[in-house]
Amino acid sequence: MKLKDEISGKYVEIGNYSPNLKIYVCGPTVYDKPHLGHLRTYVAYDAMVKYMRHRGRSVFYLQNITDIDDKIINRALETGQDPLALSRKYTLDYMDAMKYAGVDSVNYYAMATHHIKDIIKQIKRLEKKGFTYTLPDGVYFRVWMLKNYGRLKHQSPEEQKTGARAKVAELKEDQRDFVLWKFKKEGEPSWRSPWGEGRPGWHIEDTAISLSFFGSRFDLHGAGRDLLFPHNEAELSIMTALKNSENVCPAWSYTGMLKINGEKMSKSLNNFIPVDDVMQKYSREEVRYAFLSSLYPTDLDFSWNMLEESRKNISYIRRSYEKLEKHSQKGASVDVGSYRELLYRNMDDDFNTRIAISILMELASEIMKANSLDSESANEAKKLFDDANTFLGIIPEQKEKGIPEQSVESLLKLRELLRKKKLYPESDAIREALKNAGIIMEDGGNGTEWRRE
RNA sequence: GGAUAGGUGGCAGAGAGGUGAUGCGUGGGACUGCAGAUCCCAUUUACUAGGGUUCAAAUCCCUACCUAUCCUCCA
Numbered sequence: 001m002k003l004k005d006e007i008s009g010k011y012v013e014i015g016n017y018s019p020n021l022k023i024y025v026c027g028p029t030v031y032d033k034p035h036l037g038h039l040r041t042y043v044a045y046d047a048m049v050k051y052m053r054h055r056g057r058s059v060f061y062l063q064n065i066t067d068i069d070d071k072i073i074n075r076a077l078e079t080g081q082d083p084l085a086l087s088r089k090y091t092l093d094y095m096d097a098m099k100y101a102g103v104d105s106v107n108y109y110a111m112a113t114h115h116i117k118d119i120i121k122q123i124k125r126l127e128k129k130g131f132t133y134t135l136p137d138g139v140y141f142r143v144w145m146l147k148n149y150g151r152l153k154h155q156s157p158e159e160q161k162t163g164a165r166a167k168v169a170e171l172k173e174d175q176r177d178f179v180l181w182k183f184k185k186e187g188e189p190s191w192r193s194p195w196g197e198g199r200p201g202w203h204i205e206d207t208a209i210s211l212s213f214f215g216s217r218f219d220l221h222g223a224g225r226d227l228l229f230p231h232n233e234a235e236l237s238i239m240t241a242l243k244n245s246e247n248v249c250p251a252w253s254y255t256g257m258l259k260i261n262g263e264k265m266s267k268s269l270n271n272f273i274p275v276d277d278v279m280q281k282y283s284r285e286e287v288r289y290a291f292l293s294s295l296y297p298t299d300l301d302f303s304w305n306m307l308e309e310s311r312k313n314i315s316y317i318r319r320s321y322e323k324l325e326k327h328s329q330k331g332a333s334v335d336v337g338s339y340r341e342l343l344y345r346n347m348d349d350d351f352n353t354r355i356a357i358s359i360l361m362e363l364a365s366e367i368m369k370a371n372s373l374d375s376e377s378a379n380e381a382k383k384l385f386d387d388a389n390t391f392l393g394i395i396p397e398q399k400e401k402g403i404p405e406q407s408v409e410s411l412l413k414l415r416e417l418l419r420k421k422k423l424y425p426e427s428d429a430i431r432e433a434l435k436n437a438g439i440i441m442e443d444g445g446n447g448t449e450w451r452r453e
Numbered sequence: 454g455g456a457u458a459g460g461u462g463g464c465a466g467a468g469a470g471g472u473g474a475u476g477c478g479u480g481g482g483a484c485u486g487c488a489g490a491u492c493c494c495a496u497u498u499a500c501u502a503g504g505g506u507u508c509a510a511a512u513c514c515c516u517a518c519c520u521a522u523c524c525u526c527c528a
Contacts, residue, residue: 006457028528041528071526153524154456160524178525202526224528228457234525256458257522266527293476294466298458299521306465309477316476319490354467358475365475368491424486431488442490449490 001055001348003048003220004297005251006228007152011350012251014052014219021052021059022218024210024249026227027109029066029202030090031075034097035272036302037258037265041224043288044255044296046103048351050391053105055344064110064209065091068199073188083189084113097275102284102393110213112205116191119200119208122242123180123193131241132180135171139181139195141203144174146237148246153229178234180204203234211239211248218249225254225297226264256299265302273302286310289394292353313361317395320364321385322451324378331372336380339363343388353392360388399452402438412441412448 002011015021025045028038049061066072067087076083091111098104112119123139126132131142143149150160160176179201184190190197200208210218223232232252239248257264265272278287289310294300339359346355367373367381389395411430418427431441438453 009457026528029526035528038528044528069526150456155524159455176525222528225458225522226527229523230525231527255528257528259521262521264522264527268526298466301465303465305477309465313476315490352467355474358467361475419486422486428487440489443485443488444490 001052001057003251003253003350006254007252014251015057018219019057021057021220022214023049023059023061023220023222024206024214024218025061025063025106025221026206026223026231027063027065028094029069029071030087030094031069031071032090032267033274033276034090034094035265035267035274036278037224037272038094039097039101039275039287040258040291040300041222041255042098042103043101043291044351044353045222046101046105047288047292047353047391047393048296049105050393051347051351054387054390055348059105060108060213061106062108062110062210062213063106064112064206065094066202066205067091067111067113068189068205069112069202077187087113097279100275100279100284101287108213110209112200112209115205115209115212116200118212119204120181120191120193122204122208122211122238123195125242126180126238129241133173134195136183138179138183138198138201140172140177141180141234141238141241142173143176143178143237146240148240149176149233149237151246152233152236152252178203178230203231204238206231207235207238207242210235211242216243216245216248220251220253221249222253222255225257226266228254253297255296256294259299259301260303262301264299278307282307282311283396285314285394285396288392289314289357292392292394293357295354296351313357314394314396316368317360317364317385319451320367321382321395322398323367324373324382324385328372329375331374332370332377333374334363334366334370334377334381336363336377336384339381340384340387343384347391356388356392357394360385360392360394399438402452403434408434408439408450412450415441416448 001014003014004010005012023045025042028034045061049059052059068083072087073083076086079086098106123132126141131145132139133142134140150157180203181193181195181198182201183195184197184199188199190199210221221232221235240246259265260271260273263269263271286307287310290306291300293306293310339362343356343359346352346359363381363384373381385395411434415427415430418430434441434450439450440453441448441450
């Protein structure tokens with residue numbers, strides 16, 4: 001099982017050090033509603049982790065929630081709310097969004113505000129090693145002490161000139177230095193520390209959490225690509241400084257940005273689609289199918305049509321899945337083993353969910369084309385769909401709610417009688433009524449079949 | 454300007470030297486009371502442009518053009 005490490009640009013085997021994998025993924029800053037861009041990233045890591053588990057790895061998947069940050073405070077000030085109440089509200093929204101998308105592989109969500117002690121401990125250790133200095137507004141990290149700052153960003157110190165948005169803080173020793181602890185301002189939430197009342201900087205929140213859970217080594221660090229710099233660069237610096245090692249984590253992976261009309265979907269461009277808006281119209285499976293239909297590291301241009309396509313394809317897969325339940329002893333046999341092998345081979349190759357899905361489509365197509373399947377093939381195919389679904393999560397469960405089966409069967413028989421007497425308006429009325437109740441009737445060559453919507 | 458990733462059919466989106474990924478859409482046909490679903494056939498010089506390497510290039514190399522992301526807010 002390999003995955004591309006974006007520091008080296010090379011593929012690394014994951015899970016070779018130990019069968020017990022430790023994975024950390026940067027969570028959101030909860031100051032606004034979750035949007036589809038977040039979902040894209042977390043669905044991708046959800047599928048990866050679930051696939052690893054499916055293939056027998058034990059994974060501890062840790063994710064942080066940044067619930068104290070400038071953005072949260074600013075938003076709270078704008079709207080006259082308590083910052084921590086605001087972040088609590090959006091944390092719950094985020095959890096709802098994850099639940100909707102079927103992202104349930106995370107073992108632990110760590111709130112930054114629950115780890116203030118760890119953060120302070122970590123700053124103390126950095127202080128001892130001489131990596132910190134104090135200014136009137138906070139405690140800073142000394143970047144120049146690390147030769148390889150810029151490693152993740154692939155830029156030499158020469159190239160790290162001040163960017164467009166970089167504020168030049170005259171007092172900082174180096175423009176690249178970042179804040180570890182911010183001193184309290186009027187009306188802001190704060191905690192006690194050896195340096196004075198204040199709150200943590202963004203980057204140290206993540207390293208305090210990841211290292212206090214994982215110790216001196218973990219297997220995979222994931223995030224959206226927009227966090228690569230400065231956030232992950234700073235994380236890497238802190239970890240390097242603390243552990244005297246540049247290899248605390250051997251694999252840094254990134255998800256591509258979700259775009260809309262060719263531009264990144266983001267809060268600052270205000271072109272984002274909140275998860276709420278999609279939740280009403282499309283199912284969990286449809287959204288996952290749409291996202292997993294592209295490769296996780298590439299950008300993906302969102303469109304509503306994408307979700308419509310997903311809907312059709314999922315319906316096709318589900319029909320073929322249902323057909324498997326009607327198999328007979330004799331019939332065509334399908335070489336399910338080769339589908340499974342291809343599926344695993346492509347998932348092992350940097351989690352190619354796009355190919356995985358196309359393999360399932362091909363299997364579905366082969367099933368649909370066959371008049372009947374032998375029971376062994378049918379059982380194996382069913383098992384493959386079930387297995388793939390444990391990590392892809394694109395095949396919906398059959399709903400058993402609504403009108404009982406017996407009632408549907410009786411109405412179906414009644415309709416058959418009416419149709420034989422060519423009383424079509426009456427038979428169509430039954431079909432229409434059942435459709436409104438979530439039952440779809442389809443007349444075929446071998447009589448009428450029905451299914452729940 | 455710098456770093457990184459790209460440019461593939463009407464559309465979405467894989468592939469990474471050699472047998473048309475997959476899907477959506479469109480056209481035609483089968484089935485059918487209608488609808489729907491399904492099946493069959495077609496959409497067969499698709500790989501930004503120009504050079505180069507090779508028996509063979511969408512894939513490797515060079516040049517140009519274009520796009521996106523980041524360059525201290527962001528998943």
